[in-house]
Amino acid sequence: MKDPSVFALAAKKLIMTHKPKIVGALAVSGAYDVVIYGHTHKAEIEKKEDKALMINPGECCGRLTRRSTFAILDLEKDEAKIVQV
Secondary structure, eight states, X not given: OOSSEEEEETTEEEEEESOGGGHHHHHHTSSOSEEEEOSSOOOXXXXXXXXXXXXXXXXXXXXXXXXXXXXXXXXXXXXXXXXXO
């Protein structure tokens, strides 16, 4: 898979990357509805300047943070939540 990877789902344009340094620029570009990223292992959800929803699901294994997390994205409601298991 190339990075970043762009795809459409439920009439929304999403982009995924493992490069946290480009997330802010992608979010405010206006080109995407959702930016999903990783690398930091820090679970977080943020809406950037009323633009794209930014989601970092954290890490499902909990190896570095001792928190096993994932994200659930609801494209109809344009919201996401972090779930800790």
